Amino acid sequence: MATQTNTQTSLLPQGVGRLTTTWKLAMAGSFLLFAVGVFAFVRELSTGMIETGMRNVGTMGGASWGLYITMVVYFIGVSFAGITIAALIRLFNLRHLRPIARFAELLTVVALILGALAIIVDLGQPLRGVVNLFRYARPQSPFFGTFSLVIAGYLVASLIYLYLGGRRDAAIMAHYPSRLQRFHRWWAAGYRDTPEERDRHRQTSFWLAVTIIPLLVIAHSTLGFVFGLQVGRPGWYGTLQAPAFVALAGVSGIGAIIIVGAVVRRIVHDKSRIDLDVFAALGKFLLAFLLVYLYFMSVELLTLLYATPEVEKQLSDALLLGEYAWIYWGSVALLVIPGLGLLWQAFKRRWNVGWLVAFGIAVNLAAIGKRYLIVVPSQTHGTLLPYEVGSYSPSWVEYGVVLGLLGLGALMIGTFVKVFPPIPLREDEEVMVDA
Amino acid sequence: MAKYAMVVDLNRCQGCRACTEACKIENNTGQSMFWMHVFRFEDGEFPDTRMSFLPRPCQHCDNAPCVKVCPTGARFKREDGLVLTDPDRCIGCRYCELACPYGVNYFNWQTPEASQYSDVIDWDDPDIQSATGGLSPPYRNPDLDEEWGPEGRRTAGGNHDKGVMEKCTFCVQRVEQGNLPACVDTCPVTALRFGDISDADSPVSQFIRENETWHLLEEAGTEPSVFYVGGKPPSHSYKEVERPKARV
Amino acid sequence: MRKTITLGMVVGGIVLMLIGYLAAAPWGADTVANSDPSFGFAPALFVLGVIVAFSAALVYELMPDRPER
Numbered sequence: 001m002a003t004q005t006n007t008q009t010s011l012l013p014q015g016v017g018r019l020t021t022t023w024k025l026a027m028a029g030s031f032l033l034f035a036v037g038v039f040a041f042v043r044e045l046s047t048g049m050i051e052t053g054m055r056n057v058g059t060m061g062g063a064s065w066g067l068y069i070t071m072v073v074y075f076i077g078v079s080f081a082g083i084t085i086a087a088l089i090r091l092f093n094l095r096h097l098r099p100i101a102r103f104a105e106l107l108t109v110v111a112l113i114l115g116a117l118a119i120i121v122d123l124g125q126p127l128r129g130v131v132n133l134f135r136y137a138r139p140q141s142p143f144f145g146t147f148s149l150v151i152a153g154y155l156v157a158s159l160i161y162l163y164l165g166g167r168r169d170a171a172i173m174a175h176y177p178s179r180l181q182r183f184h185r186w187w188a189a190g191y192r193d194t195p196e197e198r199d200r201h202r203q204t205s206f207w208l209a210v211t212i213i214p215l216l217v218i219a220h221s222t223l224g225f226v227f228g229l230q231v232g233r234p235g236w237y238g239t240l241q242a243p244a245f246v247a248l249a250g251v252s253g254i255g256a257i258i259i260v261g262a263v264v265r266r267i268v269h270d271k272s273r274i275d276l277d278v279f280a281a282l283g284k285f286l287l288a289f290l291l292v293y294l295y296f297m298s299v300e301l302l303t304l305l306y307a308t309p310e311v312e313k314q315l316s317d318a319l320l321l322g323e324y325a326w327i328y329w330g331s332v333a334l335l336v337i338p339g340l341g342l343l344w345q346a347f348k349r350r351w352n353v354g355w356l357v358a359f360g361i362a363v364n365l366a367a368i369g370k371r372y373l374i375v376v377p378s379q380t381h382g383t384l385l386p387y388e389v390g391s392y393s394p395s396w397v398e399y400g401v402v403l404g405l406l407g408l409g410a411l412m413i414g415t416f417v418k419v420f421p422p423i424p425l426r427e428d429e430e431v432m433v434d435a
Numbered sequence: 436m437a438k439y440a441m442v443v444d445l446n447r448c449q450g451c452r453a454c455t456e457a458c459k460i461e462n463n464t465g466q467s468m469f470w471m472h473v474f475r476f477e478d479g480e481f482p483d484t485r486m487s488f489l490p491r492p493c494q495h496c497d498n499a500p501c502v503k504v505c506p507t508g509a510r511f512k513r514e515d516g517l518v519l520t521d522p523d524r525c526i527g528c529r530y531c532e533l534a535c536p537y538g539v540n541y542f543n544w545q546t547p548e549a550s551q552y553s554d555v556i557d558w559d560d561p562d563i564q565s566a567t568g569g570l571s572p573p574y575r576n577p578d579l580d581e582e583w584g585p586e587g588r589r590t591a592g593g594n595h596d597k598g599v600m601e602k603c604t605f606c607v608q609r610v611e612q613g614n615l616p617a618c619v620d621t622c623p624v625t626a627l628r629f630g631d632i633s634d635a636d637s638p639v640s641q642f643i644r645e646n647e648t649w650h651l652l653e654e655a656g657t658e659p660s661v662f663y664v665g666g667k668p669p670s671h672s673y674k675e676v677e678r679p680k681a682r683v
Numbered sequence: 684m685r686k687t688i689t690l691g692m693v694v695g696g697i698v699l700m701l702i703g704y705l706a707a708a709p710w711g712a713d714t715v716a717n718s719d720p721s722f723g724f725a726p727a728l729f730v731l732g733v734i735v736a737f738s739a740a741l742v743y744e745l746m747p748d749r750p751e752r
Contacts, residue, residue: 048597049527050544050683058538059469059681064529124527124542124598132526136507137726138718139708143506143530148726153733160737164744189745197744204740211737231655232500232536310671384536384652385491386476386673508719 012173014268014421017180023267023414030410037404040397041121049124053395061390063379067398068122070372071405073223074252075115076150077245077367080220081253082108083158085285086165087209097281099273103264103413103422104257105162110412111256112155114405119151121401142229145222154219157212164204167191169425180419187420220246227374234312235319235378244296250289251335252367255360258282260413262357264422273423280351283359287342290363294339297332311384318381318389319373327369334366438516438633438660439605441619442642443490445666447626450475450488454618454627461606461617463576464593465550467681468541470603471618475677476669487666487673490627492618493518493539493603494651494659501531501540510600513584516660517605521588522595531600536655539602544683546597578608605629689743696736703729 012018044051055062082104089097123129137144170187173180191197221242227233228241258279265274304316319328338359345351380390416422450473458464458471474489495518502512509525512518520531532540543550557563579592584607591608593601606616614620619627630639648662651669706725709718720726 048543048545048549050549055544055682056467056538056541057532059472059679060467060541061678061682064532064542122528124529124600125525125596129526129528132507132509132524134727134730135724136524136720137707138506138508138720139704140718141504141506141530143504143528144707144726147506148730148733152730153737156734157737160740164740167744190747200744204744208737208740226530230500230504230534232534232652232657236533314671379533383538384655385474385538386669386671386675387538388675388678511718 012176012178012180012421013425014270014417014423016173016418016421017178019418023418027411027414030407030414033403033407034411035404035407036400037402037407040400040404044121044397044401045126051395051397053393053398055390055392057379057390058383058385058387061380061388063376063390063392065122065375065379066392067372067394067402068118070368070375071402072115072118072122073245073371073375074368075111075118075405076146076220076223077249077371078253078256078364079108079111079115079154079158080216080246080249081257082106082111083154083161083212083216084250084253085257086161087212090205090209091213094281096277099423100257100261100278100282102162102165102424103260103417105158105165106413106416106422107253107256107260108158109155109162110409111253112151112158113412114409116151116155117405117408118402119146121405142222142225145219146226149215149222150219154212154216157208157215161205161208161212163187164201164208165424166420167201168193169421172425173421183419217246220249232384233378234309234382234384235315236374236382240296240300241374244293244300247289247293247296248367248370251286251293252364254282254286254289255363255367258286258356258360259364262353264417267417268421268423270423273426276351276353279353279356280345280349283342283345283351283356286356286359286363287339287346290335290339290342294335297335312382314389315377315382318377322381323391324373324377327373331366331369331373334362334369338362436514436633437631439495439610439629440516440632440639440643440660440662441492441495441605441616442628442639442648442662442664444626444628444664445487445489446664447624448473448488448490449624449626451623453621453623454490457617457621458603458606460574461576461609462592462604463551463574463579464541464601465543465545465547466552467679467683468550468593468601469679469681470539470541470593470601472539472679474669474675476673477676478670478673486676487669489663489666489669490618491537491539491651492661493605494537494657494661495605497658497660498656500534500536500657504530504534506530511586513586517607517610519584519588519590519604519607520600520602521590522599522601523589525599527598527600529600536652536657540600541593541602542600543594543597547594550594550683576608581608583607583611685743685746685748688746689739692739692742693736696732696734696739699732699735700729701732703727703732 054064054066057064085104086101089101120126133147137147167188168191170184171191171193174184174188224242224245227236228238230236261274265271308316318324341355341359376392380392452473455469455471455473462470464470472491474491476487476489477484479485495516499512499518501510502518506528507524507526509521510531529542532542576592582588583590590604609616615629619629628639628642630637632640634640643662646664648664649668650659703725706721
């Protein structure tokens with residue numbers, strides 16, 4: 001029996017435990033990125049944030065929030081879709097979407113961790129920040145919601161969701177001896193797949209879904225409030241920020257799920273579980289969120305073009321015609337073109353995974369661009385007092401840290417898919433073992 | 436309970452920047468941090484241009500957006516009207532800086548030593564030491580290490596630590612000892628006045644009564660404690676000429 | 684038994700959240716005043732409450748039912 005262990009590990013479903021060369025290369029590359037990030041962050045910690053490209057607003061003519069906060073908002077936005085999809089699947093019993101539930105939840109967990117880390121690297125006193133937030137955080141500050149509901153509440157809820165949803169598969173995997181057997185046994189926690197247990201799981205899934213959805217709408221709205229309540233920042237202050245945040249979060253999140261779904265399909269060498277119908281559904285979700293967001297963007301653009309208060313004129317000129325115009329119109333293009341492409345696919349009822357992945361990448365790039373445009377121009381071109389305009393460009397340290405975060409995310413996802421099946425096992429799917 | 440306010444007389448300010456310098460020396464602020472900043476504006480089209488100066492300290496708003504958004508309460512408002520920063524509690528998130536409509540906040544991007552030009556001046560050089568008496572910066576205000584106010588926090592002065600925020604404090608360390616803020620004290624033409632406006636007979640209250648006053652960015656709803664006399668609110672047709680070469 | 688504990692955790696979690704939130708919120712003073720939480724780490728209590736409430740799901744699923752007497 002013992003000599004058969006390796007053979008049996010290699011027969012676990014979906015490539016779990018099987019470390020292919022491609023996987024090793026990908027992990028090595030991700031680790032390299034992560035190392036770059038650590039190096040950059042250590043530099044920032046020791047010398048101070050002067051190593052970044054950020055500078056004070058006003059007399060220093062800089063932007064005090066830059067690439068880091070852009071990525072905070074982006075990551076938290078991506079996390080929105082994962083758990084929403086998973087929750088909707090349970091609530092409305094969308095059985096054909098079940099295969100994507102687990103890695104959608106995984107994406108949420110990873111994105112939230114990266115979002116939390118991105119906040120920490122942006123603090124001038126990171127260690128003190130972690131302690132003082134738990135000690136003194138004030139609900140009057142819009143930041144309170146981000147810290148407590150988003151990072152703490154939402155992350156915990158998603159982890160619990162992920163854990164409970166995986167118990168059945170863990171129990172199946174735990175039957176067979178492999179290096180991961182103890183881990184699978186721990187995860188399964190004695191699951192026996194009796195009707196009663198399945199019933200319990202159905203109930204907890206339902207209630208978790210019901211409570212998570214309002215939690216994350218509130219959480220994303222408070223993130224929008226961080227910007228939307230600042231009367232002193234033209235371009236930020238506005239009632240549309242909170243809903244627009246939620247809409248763009250949906251766009252980037254579903255785009256990310258499409259990308260991860262395509263990658264997972266490749267890893268498990270099985271295109272039948274996440275078939276074209278699943279991608280079609282994702283495509284339709286993406287189209288829906290995209291249309292809502294494009295509607296918000298059009299309203300904002302038309303309002304700006306029709307009448308701009310004097311204080312916002314400088315800002316809107318920079319956005320539409322000036323130095324930020326390439327990011328603005330580039331992001332618009334990266335949203336509109338996928339939107340048209342999705343409409344085409346929807347009309348023709350002919351969905352294509354390759355194009356969907358391309359659209360997913362495009363809308364995520366657009367989301368990063370739009371988040372950047374929310375954060376930075378209001379600082380360089382949006383001072384209420386007539387300071388000279390400022391400028392900001394990220395330094396190598398900022399790029400390095402962001403790459404490090406992305407590398408860490410890849411490492412987390414890559415590790416997960418090799419210790420646990422990313423796609424829920426079929427009812428009849430068992431591990432194949434020599435008799 | 437006193438309620439402090441400042442009055443800036445734009446009919447008198449001639450842009451000498453003595454106030455900016457005095458503030459720097461009193462509060463030991465670092466490179467490129469201008470707690471008191473004097474704008475030089477130009478408006479109109481050549482040859483019909485007009486030049487004006489506008490001192491801009493922290494406005495110590497009664498409805499301060501910076502206080503509202505601080506996640507840890509490091510930025511707080513006292514009963515006597517002063518809005519102060521606790522550098523021991525600040526986590527450096529810079530949210531106050533983004534929330535402030537006036538742009539008065541400064542973040543310590545560098546270590547305190549680097550901020551005092553230690554990368555360009557060798558403070559240990561014997562020639563320099565003989566002039567500075569071994570101190571860096573040459574005059575280091577001992578009041579900045581003390582705790583101030585009933586809340587007992589180390590709120591005076593700047594350059595305390597890297598990664599924390601700072602801004603004009605109305606010279607809390609001077610006010611609590613019965614003196615005027617450094618800028619007010621130094622101004623050679625009495626363009627700056629300071630005092631207790633809860634006392635109807637104080638000189639500053641009388642001055643406010645006798646003159647027409649306005650506030651900067653009144654429409655932002657921040658209820659500032661700084662009154663302006665003379666001149667007019669700067670619009671966006673004003674251009675800031677003469678920005679300090681102030682990027683670290 | 685299991686259902687009691689689950690319900691207890693949800694209610695307890697919500698209570699912790701309320702205590703933590705109300706302790707951290709600005710009482711009496713307007714939002715602008717010097718407002719420390721009523722006791723240190725009150726926000727941590729809020730977060731703990733959220734975690735406890737959601738962990739009730741773990742209890743509901745994992746805890747074995749003892750036969751009712």
